[in-house]
Amino acid sequence: MSEAIDETKVVEQVDKRLFIGGHRRDAAAGGTFKVEDPSTGAVLCEVADARREDGFAALDAAVEAQASWAATAPRERGEVLRRAYELMMLRQEELALLMTLEMGKPLPEARGEVGYAAEFFRWFAEEAVRISGGFSTSPDGKARFLVMRQPVGPCMLITPWNFPLAMGTRKIGPAVAAGCTMLIKPAQQTPLSMLALADVLREAGLPEGVLSVLPTTDPGGLTEPLLRDGRIRKVSFTGSTAVGKKLLEQSAEQVLRTSMELGGNAPFLVFDDADLDAAVEGAMQAKMRNIGEACTAANRIYVQSGVAEEFSRRLSERMGALRLGRGTEDGVQVGPLIDAKAREKVQGLVDDAVQRGARVLVGGSASDGPGYFYRPTVLAGVAQESRLSSTEIFGPVAPVIPFDTEEEALAAANATEYGLVSYLFTRDVTRAFRVAEALETGMVGLNQGIVSNPAAPFGGVKHSGLGREGGTVGIEEFLEIKYVGIGGLT
Structure with a gap:
């Protein structure tokens, strides 16, 4: 089979529609946008272009699924991630070729990214069953302190074009492990890798509503209303410092948890x-x-x-x-x-x-x-x-x-x-x-x-961001701490 046929097929196999609440659908306004091969300037395909109403449909699905997903056994959440890891490795060649076509990196490096991206699923599959709490006695001996960790809730995940799979799995992995539902907005230049990953996760057993994928040419018009809505409880962003600052301003209105992996020098x-x-x-x-x-x-x-x-x-x-x-x-x-x-x-x-x-x-x-x-x-x-x-x-x-x-x-x-x-x-x-x-x-x-x-904490200081991804601390970004004071024991 020729290289040209392989390239055409790998693009054709990706469903170009939005992935909302576990189902494929066209954008509400019917719009699409072109995805370009940066090595030739040629158009690879057209992808559904999400708008505000699509975002709210995805948010509705995430909110509806949140309680049942949070109640899912940690082992079961971990098994979903483990199966997703295995599927990614089985499909390493096609995922790598798709990434090379839409982003441009050499195929050997794209293969490396698929493996790196999959490792976040394997790592957080193991972290899902290690979410811990604490129990202690108050200093005066009159009460007990129970500390538990619970999922933060529906999350908005925003990823860049330079690592179109790994920056997604680095966020999706801990969110799934923690029991959070999520909406993910991939970069306009590289939506195909994330759309393909949605099918991997569905096949791995991720329940409907836990994940939605929303490619768009209007990122501000899509995400800002969602962040101001009040039902999103966390935003995780990888990208430029300038955009990160805008998202922090928007997140302040609803006092959202934020993780920001921003620019470097x-x-x-x-x-x-x-x-x-x-x-x-x-x-x-x-x-x-x-x-x-x-x-x-x-x-x-x-x-x-x-x-x-x-x-x-x-x-x-x-x-x-x-x-x-x-x-x-x-x-x-x-x-x-x-x-x-x-x-x-x-x-x-x-x-x-x-x-x-x-x-x-x-x-x-x-x-x-x-x-x-x-x-x-x-x-x-x-x-x-x-x-x-x-x-x-x-x-x-x-x-x-x-x-x-x-x-x-x-x-x-x-x-x-x-x-x-x-x-x-x-x-x-x-x-x-x-x-x-x-x-x-x-x-x-x-x-x-x-x-x-994946096993080490990734993140910066100063204008390079807030929070850490990966390592044993990565899942903490998607968990809230709840303290229960227990009296009447003396």
Whole structure:
């Protein structure tokens, strides 16, 4: 069977209608929108375009299902997630191809994301039966304290386009495990992965009404009325800081629980005692994962002066050797950016840095032909006042900035409103702990370029967000604490 036929079939197999209360239906207004292949600019298909009335239909279903779903045995909720994990792994190839077609990442990386996304279901399948409480005696001995954890209630989940499956399962997994119903709004650019996941969850036994999927071209018009309605009790969002702030304002009216995984501006510190091979490999992982379109991407690479030139040379060789192309082609390592606007932003940041004195060691321009491709780029001598020093690049551009002292590196690394993740390479144990503690981020990669793991708490500080996803604390975001005071025992 040819590649073209496979691609066509995998798109055709996805039901493009809304998924509301366990059933497929057209948008109430009958509208659709186009989904584009960023590697060619061609239209893949059209998807139902949800509006306000669709959102309220989904909310009605979630509210109706909440009590019975919360009363479902934790083991049963966990088994739904376990079956969903198994189904995702069985369908890894088709889910990966679908993701590559709508988002652009190379197929091997898409396969990796399917596995990563599925792991959130396996992890929270195990956490569902570990929701704990407490029992203790009051200090005066006259009462007993009973502490229990209960589902927060219907949730609004909003996911980005760069990890169209994993950012969904990272939210759906703990919500299902905790006993919450939910509405999920995938990004306009990548709705197909989430629509396909809805069928996986239905097949895994998720009851009607627990999950609705609402693609839309009017996210504000859909979500704001729902958040102001009063029946949604939590909003979990992954995306830009600007949008996150708007959602926080809207959530304040009904005092909603919020989880916000927002923008990043990750510093990557290489000290002169570091294993340079490991540091370059870590930089490739931290910079080029997902074509650089990741909130965890290394945005500012600070290298101690004694090794800066050699590090830049090695990194340039690695970046320059990467193969650019359509993600479905064999051997491709770098796919397109998500759209023309994203590519224009990256080019503007590179141009600004060059105008301020930066030197292009490799790349520095968009590629010819169709699609939104940008060549892997390394810049040396980047001035601290360059826009890319304070702006999340979201593309395959690695600015290398030399430093002399540890204090200088820390000051530059922390000189940002963001605080999601930072990276640190050194063989000095005392320096490792000292610098890790001083970095103002929610996560630190010490001698490694990837920090994301379903078993670890993911999240940032400052303008990078609120709350944590994954790990043993991830389910807490979807649980409320209830205290029962028991008297009459003395």
